[in-house]
Amino acid sequence: MGNMPLEPRIKYQEELDLGFGRSVVAHPGAEDLYRCIQCGTCSSTCPLVTYMEHTPRRIIAMTRAGLKNDVLKSNTIWLCSSCYSCTVACPKQIKITDVMYTLKREAIRSGVHADMPIPVLAGEFIKSVARTGRSNEMRIITATWLKTKPFELFKQAWMGLRLWLKGRLSFGLHRMSGDRRQIRKLLVAAGEQNLGPRGG
């Protein structure tokens, strides 16, 4: 009996990062994470929960438990469409949408995000803004698909053509009217994110 090997029954045990929850709570908007009572109201109000690897309630529990990799790699944080249903319904007033934003940023910063087009789109979005001061919907989505699933472009091209014919689309750059260098200067002064090449 004494030499029977014991195997871990919870596969994550050695992967835990016990400081993860505390590091998330340090971000503005995520400060109330430890007030969560795991009631599941967030999951029940979420319009995208059926597609998520982990429900929002579980993401909170996993974050506090230190399952950093599984949280940051999950599709849950990227499927959050920022509808704020959970945020207004939470009985403990936790800003769950903003917690998801914090996790999105951590996933991008640590380079472990899920293999989905959404984080790629986020990168294209800020490049567009830093370059032109505006977000050009059609250029952003085109660049995203070229980098992820080029075939998808063909499927969406028809709608793009119809909108273009109606005068609702432009591949030309929408730019702000004033000095665009201001925007880059402002962004560099405000945060850390690399803004991509200048020009445009």
Added chain:
Amino acid sequence: MHYLYYPGCSLKATGRPYEESLLAVMRELGVDVEELADWSCCGATTYMGVDENQAFALAARNLALAERNCSDGCANLMAPCNACYLVLNKAKHYVAEYPEVRERVTGALKSIDLNYRGDVAVRHPLDIITNDIGLEAVGKHVKRPLTGLKVACYYGCQIVRPYSTFDNQYNPTSMDELLRALGAEVVEWPLKTRCCGGALTGTVPNTGQRLSYFLLKEARRAGASLVATCCPLCQHNLECYQDEIEHDFAEHGQPAVAYFTQLMGLAMGLRPAELGLQRMLTPVQRVALQATGSES
């Protein structure tokens, strides 16, 4: 009353008919609207997922421009896109409530010679029209009431959550009352603020478009021949993926989809071209005319 107008990127592109109809209606109502000079992107729902301080600074730059534009008292900044409306309001809240955000944003704005005091009211045109102008004044401009037109009012998420200032977070009614004042029949349906899929319709089409399908299906079941929107992304999702939705979900007879400002313009007797109706992908004008029995 003087309103500064923050169009946001969409109203200059896919949301062009929203800008056209909004400005035409405001002109007709005699409201003074001036586009905010030198405005830039607000950061939308996306920027916050990359860098929060850059996102807040980007939004706050527009607030600071609005303040500079309005030296006497509090500026009223009209933001017709639900996402812009939310993001600008959120920046206001975070700058006011979190000292570390305030410090970062103030410092960044200072580097481009701007200052933000916190004196801007960010307003959605639905709020301005129903509360500042008022339904009685709107009613006086109605020349061709939308009698017989059955409309489902779709508000979307970000106009009421989480910083709702003018309507109920769960069951908003301002657009319902406005459309009734225009003569339309407003159908009851429970999905007024349910997510349309947001940007997911473009990035995860199977999932995102399913959310739009759900809304269109329930609007039709409630008896609506038209869905009214107040956000360029909601409008885009409900209007532009109808072919895919018909194909993927065998959903036939989907309602037409129009901006609430286009319906106002029609009721006020404005010309369809002034309201951008020729730019729509669903037969808004035909549905409206058939229902009201007017000749085109």
